[in-house]
Amino acid sequence: xxxxxYNTLTRDKSEFKPLEGNQVRIYTCGPTVYSYAHIGxxxxxxxxxxxxxxxxxxxYELKHVMNITDVGHLESDADEGEDKMEKAARKENKxxxxxxxxxxxxxxxxxxxxxxxxxxxxxxxxxxxxxxxEFVKKLIENGYAYETSRGIYFDIxxxxxxxxxxxxxxxxxxxxxxxxxxxxxxxPYDFALWIKAPENHIxxxxxxxxxxYPGWHIECSAMGKKYLGEEFDIHTxxxxxxxxxxxxxxxxxKGITGKIPAKIWMHVEFLQIDGGKMSKSLxxxxxxxxxxxHGIEPLAYKLFCYTAHYRTKLNFTFEVAKSSQIxxxxxxxxxxxxxxxxxxxxxxxxxxxxQRFLTAINDDLNMPLAMGIVWEVVRNEVKSAxxxxxxxxxxxxxxxxxxxxxxxxxxQVQIELTDEIKELVQKRxxxxxxxxxxxxxxxxxxxxxxxxxxxxxxxxxxIEKK
Ligand code: AMP
Ligand code: ZN
Numbered sequence: 001x002x003x004x005x006y007n008t009l010t011r012d013k014s015e016f017k018p019l020e021g022n023q024v025r026i027y028t029c030g031p032t033v034y035s036y037a038h039i040g041x042x043x044x045x046x047x048x049x050x051x052x053x054x055x056x057x058x059x060y061e062l063k064h065v066m067n068i069t070d071v072g073h074l075e076s077d078a079d080e081g082e083d084k085m086e087k088a089a090r091k092e093n094k095x096x097x098x099x100x101x102x103x104x105x106x107x108x109x110x111x112x113x114x115x116x117x118x119x120x121x122x123x124x125x126x127x128x129x130x131x132x133x134e135f136v137k138k139l140i141e142n143g144y145a146y147e148t149s150r151g152i153y154f155d156i157x158x159x160x161x162x163x164x165x166x167x168x169x170x171x172x173x174x175x176x177x178x179x180x181x182x183x184x185x186x187x188p189y190d191f192a193l194w195i196k197a198p199e200n201h202i203x204x205x206x207x208x209x210x211x212x213y214p215g216w217h218i219e220c221s222a223m224g225k226k227y228l229g230e231e232f233d234i235h236t237x238x239x240x241x242x243x244x245x246x247x248x249x250x251x252x253x254k255g256i257t258g259k260i261p262a263k264i265w266m267h268v269e270f271l272q273i274d275g276g277k278m279s280k281s282l283x284x285x286x287x288x289x290x291x292x293x294h295g296i297e298p299l300a301y302k303l304f305c306y307t308a309h310y311r312t313k314l315n316f317t318f319e320v321a322k323s324s325q326i327x328x329x330x331x332x333x334x335x336x337x338x339x340x341x342x343x344x345x346x347x348x349x350x351x352x353x354x355q356r357f358l359t360a361i362n363d364d365l366n367m368p369l370a371m372g373i374v375w376e377v378v379r380n381e382v383k384s385a386x387x388x389x390x391x392x393x394x395x396x397x398x399x400x401x402x403x404x405x406x407x408x409x410x411x412q413v414q415i416e417l418t419d420e421i422k423e424l425v426q427k428r429x430x431x432x433x434x435x436x437x438x439x440x441x442x443x444x445x446x447x448x449x450x451x452x453x454x455x456x457x458x459x460x461x462x463i464e465k466k
Pocket of ligand 2: 028029030220245
């Protein structure tokens with residue numbers, strides 16, 4: 001069946017065909033590892049996971065690269081401010097490499113908790129400095145770049161068209177205050193490829209231009225070319241990458257090969273919090289750990305992401321996310337009931353569900369529609385192991401670890417629990433998943449004081465009134 005994907009570059013949804021054979025080559029802009037990734041960042045990686053899974057479900061093989069930005073991402077995308085890594089290192093009084101190692105590890109731990117598949121190739125910027133230097137040298141040779149006292153800059157006037165990915169009007173912005181006036185730059189929107197390091201800068205490398213470090217955009221261009229070639233199938237990122245980062249990646253590649261590096265550019269819309277922006281100053285850059293403290297599992301957050309199409313904004317509130325926790329519990333309960341079901345279902349019915357599911361996901365990853373079909377199966381009054389199998393098949397795309405529902409599912413013995421007790425039970429389930437036995441014991445004692453006995457078994461936790 002035809003798979004349709006929306007392309008920011010052509011501004012349309014069209015049929016996907018890999019450039020070469022059955023393999024799909026993808027590049028995803030990965031995290032800048034200067035801090036904990038928040039749930040907004042993870043919306044971007046849940047989207048990445050869905051794309052991977054849908055492509056695989058359609059029978060494609062993947063060669064997927066995700067970079068780790070551990071140098072060169074300045075505070076503002078328009079080459080202003082400090083390197084985020086250096087700033088964090090100074091604040092935490094640590095070495096930037098130590099900072100990168102710590103937050104990279106936490107990032108992959110959280111990816112695991114969300115059951116997000118790891119791309120085939122993970123590429124750290126600091127491990128690709130020679131490739132980046134070569135890229136910049138070539139751009140200078142080809143007449144697309146020039147040196148100033150601050151670094152090496154890309155000359156956008158050398159391109160036939162800039163920008164091409166976004167509709168932004170440069171002239172409007174030149175009049176405004178958004179661009180730093182740098183007398184040495186040939187055009188206000190020329191951007192830094194390579195940055196000369198100030199004396200006290202920690203992350204710097206020998207280069208033809210003295211001790212210096214890469215700009216953020218050159219990293220992705222150089223690593224993409226190294227692993228995926230001059231032209232590959234799909235490039236992904238968040239909508240914030242459209243006007244600057246991806247625009248500049250395209251410019252850089254055109255300066256070397258004359259080609260746009262990826263055929264399809266896919267961008268995920270932002271997660272908002274309480275209808276507004278996420279920001280450190282508002283204290284709402286929630287992590288998965290904070291969600292867990294509110295009794296919301298990582299996989300419940302993943303399910304929450306499926307309530308909106310990736311190209312629409314999604315509004316996070318704790319209230320709605322808590323209802324996603326209830327939903328995932330129901331999903332597991334429904335699956336387990338089907339698993340024990342003895343009824344026979346005609347193959348035709350199973351095939352119809354499969355077709356409808358495939359139609360939904362192949363329509364530019366329409367997960368809200370796909371979830372509607374999943375719920376029809378879960379809630380079907382006819383209990384059948386064939387439906388359980390079907391849900392396992394859908395889970396190839398959902399990645400909600402449905403097969404292991406028993407491990408997550410808390411059996412409640414025919415009693416109505418108050419919200420307070422339910423919350424404690426939820427927290428204890430999470431503590432046990434995280435192997436935090438001390439917390440699990442503490443909550444068991446608390447439940448005991450409140451008049452409930454809990455028992456643990458392979459099937460999960462059972463709670464009874466004393
Ligand atoms: P960063 O670590 O800042 O480079 O960002 C990592 C990824 O998270 C990028 O793909 C961003 O586009 C994405 N991102 C950042 N904030 C949000 C948000 N609120 N919602 C969705 N994606 C986001
Ligand atoms: Zn990138």
